[in-house]
Amino acid sequence: MKPKEILVFGATGQIGRHLIRKLTKNNHKVVAVTRNIHQKGYTLKTQANPGYLEIVELPYFNIEKIKSLIKECSICINLIGILFEKRKNFFKNIHTDFPDLLSKLSAEKNIEKFIHISSLGIENSNDSKYATSKLDGENKIKNNFKSSVVLKPSLVYSVDDNFTTNFMTLLNRLPIMPIYYEGKTKFAPIHVTDLVQIIFDVVQGKTNEQTIECIGPEILSFKEIILKLLKAIDKKRLLIPLPIVIAKMMARIFEIMPNPLITVDQLSLLKHDNISSGKYKTNFDLNIKANKIFEEEILKYSFNWRSGGQFSRDNISKIS
Numbered sequence: 085m086k087p088k089e090i091l092v093f094g095a096t097g098q099i100g101r102h103l104i105r106k107l108t109k110n111n112h113k114v115v116a117v118t119r120n121i122h123q124k125g126y127t128l129k130t131q132a133n134p135g136y137l138e139i140v141e142l143p144y145f146n147i148e149k150i151k152s153l154i155k156e157c158s159i160c161i162n163l164i165g166i167l168f169e170k171r172k173n174f175f176k177n178i179h180t181d182f183p184d185l186l187s188k189l190s191a192e193k194n195i196e197k198f199i200h201i202s203s204l205g206i207e208n209s210n211d212s213k214y215a216t217s218k219l220d221g222e223n224k225i226k227n228n229f230k231s232s233v234v235l236k237p238s239l240v241y242s243v244d245d246n247f248t249t250n251f252m253t254l255l256n257r258l259p260i261m262p263i264y265y266e267g268k269t270k271f272a273p274i275h276v277t278d279l280v281q282i283i284f285d286v287v288q289g290k291t292n293e294q295t296i297e298c299i300g301p302e303i304l305s306f307k308e309i310i311l312k313l314l315k316a317i318d319k320k321r322l323l324i325p326l327p328i329v330i331a332k333m334m335a336r337i338f339e340i341m342p343n344p345l346i347t348v349d350q351l352s353l354l355k356h357d358n359i360s361s362g363k364y365k366t367n368f369d370l371n372i373k374a375n376k377i378f379e380e381e382i383l384k385y386s387f388n389w390r391s392g393g394q395f396s397r398d399n400i401s402k403i404s
């Protein structure tokens with residue numbers, strides 16, 4: 085297939101870095117946009133061979149600059165997202181208004197495709213601003229540009245994520261671990277390389293589906309995920325179901341911190357399962373497999389949190 089010029093917003097995140105590697109290895113040329121080239125440039129530069137990656141620094145609502153970037157690309161991919169609101173970062177700006185703008189400009193320049201990463205499990209979470217802003221974003225995109233594709237992943241994990249790695253740190257340090265909604269919320273965790281394969285297949289035009297729910301091969305409850313993480317780091321911890329009133333009070337205190345452990349909005353989101361809704365096709369329906377097993381993949385990096393590290397005698401005898 086002819087190499088494409090692909091513009092990626094939010095490229096410095098977990099999904100973005102893996103995606104750049106996949107696209108450039110397959111000869112596509114990537115233009116990665118970041119808000120701060122001095123802070124993030126080095127993480128990006130190492131993701132591709134010289135000549136395949138251009139890095140552009142951009143304050144995000146610089147419409148003229150965005151127009152000129154979109155004019156030069158055949159595919160635009162938006163990976164920008166936040167988990168909590170802080171200072172001037174509001175869910176609406178980032179999850180609704182910015183994708184609205186990108187999809188309008190993509191339509192105006194009539195590019196081949198606009199690919200947007202939204203989230204799974206947001207349809208019923210009316211009381212979460214994260215969920216409603218993502219859903220509004222999806223609707224605007226679909227109205228603005230018919231050649232847009234919305235991908236809705238469940239929990240995306242890898243050594244570069246902020247979920248399994250943060251939880252392994254917490255489980256390492258805390259003697260007890262609070263769990264919310266008795267740990268019953270269900271997820272279909274997908275490994276970042278499996279998600280990147282789905283994005284790649286969309287880029288290559290292997291599917292014309294407009295909305296795809298991106299799920300991994302298993303359904304795991306929040307409690308099962310925590311138990312698997314504990315097993316991987318070889319720790320035993322007391323899991324305490326926290327009444328939601330107390331969880332909300334604690335979340336309000338966490339929200340004062342620069343990087344809160346959990347927010348009230350995330351608690352609202354956690355009330356709802358994060359698995360295929362049945363409303364849209366999944367990657368499996370489209371014959372795009374996601375085979376990586378959660379327990380096997382986390383073992384590949386959990387040694388960072390196990391006593392003694394990777395090559396301690398105990399760890400080696402347990403793995404072999």
Ligand SMILES: NC(=O)c1ccc[n+]([C@@H]2O[C@H](COP(=O)([O-])OP(=O)(O)OC[C@H]3O[C@@H](n4cnc5c(N)ncnc54)[C@H](OP(=O)(O)O)[C@@H]3O)[C@@H](O)[C@H]2O)c1
Pocket residue numbers: 093094095096097098099100117118119120124144162163164165166173178201202203204236237238239240241245247
């Ligand atoms: N990870 C998951 O489990 C998961 C699950 C479902 C959906 N998603 C969605 O998938 C997308 C990518 O996820 P990810 O895990 O790769 O995200 P991530 O690691 O948090 O990266 C997000 C990117 O967004 C940009 N960004 C962050 N705050 C911004 C702001 N205020 N204004 C403009 N840009 C900002 C950052 O780029 P710069 O700092 O370089 O500008 C960053 O590279 C997001 O939309 C996310 O909601 C992720």
